[in-house]
Amino acid sequence: MNGVSVQFAGKTLGRVLGHVVVYAAALLTLAPFLWMILTSFKEVGEIFSYPPTWWPEVFTLDNYARAFQAAPFGKFYLNSLFVATTVTLGQLVTCSMAAYAFARMEFWGRDVLFFLFLATMMVPAHVTMIPSFMILHSLGMIDTYGALIIPGLASAFGTFLLRQFFLSIPKELEEAAFLDGCGRFRVLWRIIVPLSRPALATLAIFTFMGVFNDFLWALVVINSQELYTVQLGLAIFRDRYSTEWGSLMAGSVVATLPILIVFFLAQKQFIQGIALSGLKE
């Protein structure tokens, strides 16, 4: 009996220790973000104090007020949300269709084309930025929402991810549907997509995040302030000579929170999605 309780104590100690370590790690990981949030509530004088303080001595909403006054951040926010949502929805549609074609259909040049897709992920964006811009311009789409949305509607990464997932769905399900008279498209919409909700959620989060956080492309294609996204707006607080730290932090917090909330809520779908995506095949 003694041996058992010692073993039990050991296990419990191990478990407690494990919790301590992982929570410490989590806190360390969160620390910069917490810093960002707390700093956004500090007065200007305190932001620069040394030794650095954590909790604001004087709690102020001044930075947020300045941030929203400096520029119509409400509008920027809406722009970012609109663009990110549209691109996400669009990608879900185009990538599922393309992924289905790669996963299930046989056609000439299929594997070569797919590999080409993958290869394009390896070229850095700065180089393709200017030719892309020139194309958009020749289509007359500079300084429109279209410039932010249309190029984002195809994604090699998204196609890749969904294709892997579709590969893991047993073919028998579709065979049954064919025998019952369904066409390909219907099979995609009625069978594959409902089963792929987790993978689609995964792609949705990645895409939404990527578009929401984009700065460089928006900078290049947008001129009018009415179309500015949040990231462009934040640039106002950082110029060559100085940085308005308080407002910058406030703006960054505002820009980051929605994605975090979405992730927190969608977590379960997220993990499940990749589990079944056949990456382990």
Place this chain on the structure above:
Amino acid sequence: MTEAVVQQEQAEPAQAAVRRAAAEDPPRAPLPEASGPSRRRRDGLLAFGFLSPTLLVFSVFILFPILFSLYLSFSQWNMFGGESTFVGLDNYARMFGDAEFWSVLAHTGVYTLGTVPVNMALALGAAFYLNTRVIGKRFLRAAFFTPVVISAVAAAVVWRWVFDPNLGLANYALEAIGFGAVNWSNSPAAAMVALIIVGVWKSFGINMVLFAAGLAGIPKHYYEAASIDGANGWQQFWHITVPLLAPTTLFVLVISIIGSFQVFDIVFVLTSGGPLGATKVLVFYLYEHAFKYFDMGYASAVAYVLFAILFALTLVQVRAFRGRGVRGI
């Protein structure tokens, strides 16, 4: 094996879905059994239909710019206007003869070597641990994922602050535990370490999620069977977890290497390539030549060399994993 498991778990709702779908459709003559060439042809047209939106956007906004950049890499181009002049392999020759290019390549290599293994180890560790009985998994996972979600610029701005030799948290904490301050921004080695820390912090969350998913896909009864046979924790890890996790590991490895070779945002804000160019990485070098020296042709050449490197590395990784009897990408 695993497919069977998956199928088992999905069979019920799936079959119901099939029935629902068929029920809503007017009954048609059953499709003829697939015959080789005609099926392929039919698929061809249909495939084209399914691929068309993606293909359209892809060729216009991704493929064409990439090919145009390839063309640019063989020319000299005035950014503000004017024509481009064909210069053949001049840009490439200049690149291979530029000492800075090689040191930049070395820096990128060091950064990759510094981030990828640490990143993957932390990610796997977190994923593994969060797969066991832990309180507050949801919160923990979200916490580890937070750095991924913050925009690279905002994150780097905060970390710059943290690593400031005089005013920052890092040295304050180091001194508090008696370690002594480190000259983060002015010592080449320390600056690279700082960059690696931020790089790992920023991306291990994604890898953790990917590993977690991979782990969740390993059926529990393997472990149970192994326990019954008398295998301990470590043995189970090496003989069950590692092999079955291999495809995920390959995916994570490939993505991580591609990502770390292309790092830019955090370098730009955190160290700007300094001190003395010690943290200048490939894409930063590319950016400089494109937008500071206005030499887009040269920058495109650099981009293609980067592409070639990543392509080769990916091939190597896929081959290596294939050798272990696991199907790769």
Place this chain on the structure above:
Amino acid sequence: MTKPVLRALASALLAVLLLAALPGCGSGSASNDGRTTVVFWHSLVNSTIPALDELLARFEEEHPDIRIQAQYIPSGDALVQKLITSVRSNTAPDISWIHADYLEELVRADAIFPMEHFIGGEDGLADSVIADIYPSLLQYSSWRGQLYSLPMEATNLGLLYNKDLFREAGLDPEQPPRTWDELLSYSERLTIDRNGDGRNEQIGFITPIYPASSPNGPWMVWQWIPFLWQGGGYLVNEEQTRVLFAEEPGVRALTLWKELYDRQNQGTFSNEFMTAFISKQTAMMLDGPWSIPNYPRLLGNMDWGIAPLPAGPERRATISGGEYLAIFKQSQNPDAAWTFVKWMMDPEIQAFWSMKSGYLPVRASVLDVPEYQDYLDENPALRAFVEQMADAGTQRPLDYEQLAIQRAIARAIERATVGGEDPRAVLEAAAAESNRLLDAADRGEDAPEPLAER
């Protein structure tokens, strides 16, 4: 997924795509209510925007047929990128801020008007007006002797110092350092290691060192150049064929910076210079007039002052900067654009703008405007800067390879300070590189006479 939902989704997507293809509001130079619209790109910081709004309102009052549509572009890299893409795609603005950095590229791409086109035209400017503009500014507005832009506002570099810290160290707060030697000795007096750990908690003078490849690299070079002049040197010879910054004056200037850096052990100090000053960890730093409007808020109850740059062994000098307006050839309303630029040159307007924005006026005769003198009396800090404009002198900026040569100098400065190398050696390496670039530079035919030096 059910049929109705699917249909709804599809139509929503279609609608969204259609909507997205419509042009966004406010782009282009379409006329509104009969007025001509002039698009004006600038990088004025957030806190100066209210002043800009007032300026533009006043312009539109006096010119009811013109509407200025101002657009903020983040400064530095962002501005360059936007200019590149807009010029290439024929969507350039009517007027934009530009920097001397890439004036050469813009001219070669035939993107901007030579100012002579307007100055010599019907609605032109008299010679006396041009003569009244500070010559140093005109030099940055020109390339190879021809004017391609006009300065909208000026800045120069002065010494910002903390009088409280001076008092604490036993120095007279009304006697800021006036020579290089005083700068060195004051900075040593004001450098304090409180706990004896080898790192200074307070340093006397922040030498503005940045990584050469960072966006602040050119900014660092800009602050070093006046020291080069104070030592009696120049960046380049008159013919623009050989750089001169590696001669004795340059070596002396870089040695001064190196000594300041080393003696104060600045290598272990913070890189956030303004922040260090605000938190009273440094007593002196170089700064310009652009921050003055922010000081009350940032510095709180600190007793601070502005002094002219200390004089070097050969002479007093400071460097002038500012923002330059160029009119783009793609503009559909160049004459309306010119109306605005010309209006900005008027002394009354310059006084108005200077008082509102905190920038310096671009012409000497602004000092004759009575309200401006009153304003300067109330703002002694600004007066210190304005009076320094006379010291800005002729500057002889580089006509060719400006960016690359700046980079070379930035690397040299970084190597001498952070890298601890010998100033002469690093400068000579930078000069060798620069001369190679100048040799290879494309000069085209008939280079016009350089502007006469005064």
